[in-house]
Amino acid sequence: MTGQLEVRIVDGRVVKEPGIGPVAMVWLPLHGQVIAKIPARRGNRRWLHETVGIRSPQLNDDRWSLPRSCLVRLVTAAVDRYGLMVLWRDMSKLSRCTRACLEATGAECDCSCLGAHHGQDSKGWFERVGDAVVADLGECTRTAVVYGARGSDADAVVYDGELAGQRYRVDRAGRRDWPTAAHFMCAGCMSVRASVWDHCHTHGFVRAPLCNRCNTRAWRGWQPQHGRAATSLNLDDSYYRWCPKRTDARRQCSA
Incomplete structure (x- = not known):
């Protein structure tokens, strides 16, 4: 683990301890593109393009629409840039854990374990540092997980x-x-x-x-x-x- 948790999800809101800087938030819906809300800063488009490897990041108001294929790279880069980040994810209630879940690096699969087993059999570059917060949305379940850098x-x-x-x-x-x-x-x-x-x-x-x-x-x-x-x-x-x-x-x- 990376040490004492400095960002928490309380009643669906991101709460930071005093002295903690900006935190990136990413939403992975059931379908469609990844939605990312990253702290406003000069060079964000260049960072998404050159560091995360997204060809044409699209900004709508204060949120970026990004391809789903970039998710693991985005989380890895955001953890390096901000220290901690929050991933919101919608998952079907009919999904089931598979071998792919155990081999995922933390954000790659959609299954019923709510991310509890992700990455157990792989060496990822970030790790879950906070318990999943769960909300029932009817046909799907929404989780929020805080990720940080992998510890030693x-x-x-x-x-x-x-x-x-x-x-x-x-x-x-x-x-x-x-x-x-x-x-x-x-x-x-x-x-x-x-x-x-x-x-x-x-x-x-x-x-x-x-x-x-x-x-x-x-x-x-x-x-x-x-x-x-x-x-x-x-x-x-x-x-x-x-x-x-x-x-x-x-x-x-x-x-």
Whole structure:
């Protein structure tokens, strides 16, 4: 597990603990496209296109309509970007658990277990960190599950460029030989275990494993009213060097 849960579903609403930043929410209906509500931020379309691999993401008001085939990549990328995300899913009451359920990485199948068994036989890149909240909608059941980065029971070690020079990927094939971020200490504060993989948005290379707070520290400043913790005296941004195209001009390598 990734540690203490910081986002919960209460009476059908997403409730965040104080100091928690923006959270992505994704809805998978019985039929049709995936609907995603992600925090407004410059570059969202580019992120969906280049990072998640969606050819033509469509924005309607504040929600994105995306192909169903992108779901696992979207959840993986959202967990890396926000630390936690909420997946709402409508499931037929007539569905049944199959072997595909046990081999799913957390969001790939539609069955009667409400996601309780998803991913038991596979190495996914995110894991369920909150119990499913269930609502009866007649012919279908709607569940809401909080997902976070996959944890590790091993002692955390210092990152030493194990993924140096690797392109950031969110598909299973691209991450087949990656260690989990939680295997390392956060390369930013060196105070807690890392949870997500940070990457350079300009050049697309993996940089280092970070904790959720260090990963989102550059979004809207350090002000607590913006959902970010105060700056740490231990903060070290030398992990930027793991982008092989970084120069001395930091502006050429984005957060």
